[in-house]
Amino acid sequence: MELIFMPYVPVPKDLNKVKSKVAFNLTKRQLICFAIAGGVGIPFYLLTKSHIGTSLAAFIMIVIMMPFFFCAMYEKDGQPLERILKNYIGSHFIRKRKRPYQTRNFYAELQKEIDERKKEEMNIAKSKKEAAGKKNTTRRK
Numbered sequence: 001m002e003l004i005f006m007p008y009v010p011v012p013k014d015l016n017k018v019k020s021k022v023a024f025n026l027t028k029r030q031l032i033c034f035a036i037a038g039g040v041g042i043p044f045y046l047l048t049k050s051h052i053g054t055s056l057a058a059f060i061m062i063v064i065m066m067p068f069f070f071c072a073m074y075e076k077d078g079q080p081l082e083r084i085l086k087n088y089i090g091s092h093f094i095r096k097r098k099r100p101y102q103t104r105n106f107y108a109e110l111q112k113e114i115d116e117r118k119k120e121e122m123n124i125a126k127s128k129k130e131a132a133g134k135k136n137t138t139r140r141k
Helices: 029-054 052-074 081-094 107-141
Strands: none
Touching: 029 081, 052 081
């Protein structure tokens, strides 16, 4: 009796987490960030290695390129780093920290509308009385 082993391929349960790979098993976002890192770091290295030495230039190049690599790889709860930073900066520096819970009181608005209608009705009744009073005074003369 022969045992046949079937290949095991893990399939993620949530297909929203699956990213399409473009080249070298990297996503488009990762390729762009790595290209930017290379575009910034390599010229820095080539321009500074003769002035500050090869090892120090390489170390500084790595330090300069690290934020771009981090930006390419970091993702939390399906959000990339720049979206997380945008939300953080917005919530801590741009918008107010204390946001009181405010409700829209529908009944107060209805009461205000009822009061306004009563005032209008009173003004109309008052103007009718004044008009009737003027008519009465003109007839007496």
